[in-house]
Amino acid sequence: MDSAELVERLREADVPEAFYDIAGVHDVPVQPDAYYFLRREADAWIVGLRQRFQDSVLRRFGTEAEACEYLYDKLTRIPPAPAEAAQPLDKLLADADEIQRQAWEDFYGRRGPSDDD
16 A cells, blocks of 8 residues: 555545645645654655654654555554443433432532532
8 A cells, every 4th residue: 555545545434634644645634733644754654643743753664555554554443442331321311310419419418519618
């Protein structure tokens, strides 16, 4: 895979365009606080992360194909689900009043809110 194909594949995978900058092929449309980049430097291909106007190199590769595969994997990887799933959203929403009551009780203690709080 080369840089142009990488951009095509990232678009097909619905990776937001603001997440990556591929030198000479795809510029970041806006300057977010952080995004990945791929560029050629001397005898290596660099994959890095730009955060708050500072670049940090994540990896160096001897070939464009290796760098493209690495960046594609990094941008399309879905983090694993937590081992213990949280309560489903519909259950949390159904219990919203009880959750809020419990939060106020925890905050104020069992006595409830008063004028001096």
